[in-house]
Amino acid sequence: MIQERAPIGIFDSGYGGLTVFKEISALLPQYDYIYLGDNARVPYGTRSFETVYHYTLECVNQLFGMGCRLVILACNTASAKALRSIQQNDLxxxxELRRVLGVIRPTAEVVGEYTQTRKVGILATxxxxxxxxxxxxxxxxxxxxxxxxxxxxxxxPLVENNEAESPGADYFIRKNLDSLLGKCQDIDTIVLACTHYPLLINKIQKYLPSHIRIISQGGLVADSLKDYLFRHPEIETFCSEGGTTRFLTTESCLNFEEKAAVFLGHAIRSEHVEM
Incomplete structure (x- = not known):
């Protein structure tokens, strides 16, 4: 049976995955994409492994049902708590011809190239x-x-509630950074291990010593995906090339579109899906 080409699926529990999608679509603009945000059930970061796995698998199946043969979990929590089970047990x-990839491995593969002291900090949910x-x-x-x-x-929550520029954001960001550096003064590289965190980059830089390098994941994941598609033509051949994007959300489209514009820097139209 001839398999039709289909978009690449990109999933996140909220809006943070848009920072990854933005880099992927900039590097690989020729492909079609479907972005699915499970915004009605955010945040995932404080939920149990079982709940995150259940929610993530539901969303992956939604994208599979729309034809996607390759799905990127543009969410660190989903990548940490659900990816392995989905890859090993569900696929x-x-x-067996579909693939689900995460954001942790592409980051882990290169982080050692950035640090001189061999001391790395992770900021995450x-x-x-x-x-x-x-x-x-x-x-x-x-x-x-x-x-x-x-x-x-x-x-x-600060990012999701448009409080990234508030005094409260300063308080929590400074508190967490001081706590991290209190664990090791020789940290010279910090990974923003949540795709929401790039929207806090200005305040993060404000409270960090200038010699510490900050790594955002979007570009790393985009480079990794490009390399993956080159190395796996059997997957790439099923990725449609029309340069289009559909945005899906489990919450109201109006809310999604308003906040997504902040992440992407331009207006979009979205569709509501029930999970």
Missing amino acids: PRLD PGTVSSESYVLEIAKFFPDVEVFQEACPMWV
């Missing part, structure tokens, strides 16, 4: 931190790099 049962995913993945590629984590439970 063999659903369709409580769920990502508790999963130890970054500690484990970075150790596979750079066993000499020591990883220090800091959970930032208030950062996603």
Whole structure:
């Protein structure tokens, strides 16, 4: 049976994945994309492994049902808590020719190239931190790099509620950065291990020493996807090339479009889906 080409699916629990989509679509504008934000059930970062896995699999199946053969989990919490189970347990049962990729491995593969002191900080949601995913993945590629984590439970709500420029944002950002650097003064590289955090970059830089390098994931994930498609023509051949994007959300389209414009820098139109 001839398989039709289909868009690449990009999933996030909220809006943060738009920072990844923005970089992917800029680097690979020829492909079609479907972005799905499970905004009605955000945040994922404080939910249990089982709940995150259940929600993520629902959304992946939604994208599969729309024809996508490749889905990117542009969400650190979903990548940490659900990706492995989906890859190992669900894909063999659903369709061995489909692929689901995450954002943690592309970051872990290169982080050692940025640090001189071999001391790296991770800023992430409580769920990502508790999963130890970054500690484990970075150790596979750079066993000499020591990883220090800091959970930032208030950062996603600050972004989602348009409070990124508020005095409250300064308080929580400074508090978490001081806590992270208190664990190791030799940290010279910090990974923003949540796709919402780039919207807080100005305040993060404000409270960090100038010599510390900050790594955002969007560009790294985009480069990794380009390389993946080059190395896997059997997947790339099923990715349609029309340069189009559909935006789907589980919340009201009006709310999604208003906030998405902040992340993307331009207006969009979206469609509502029930999960």
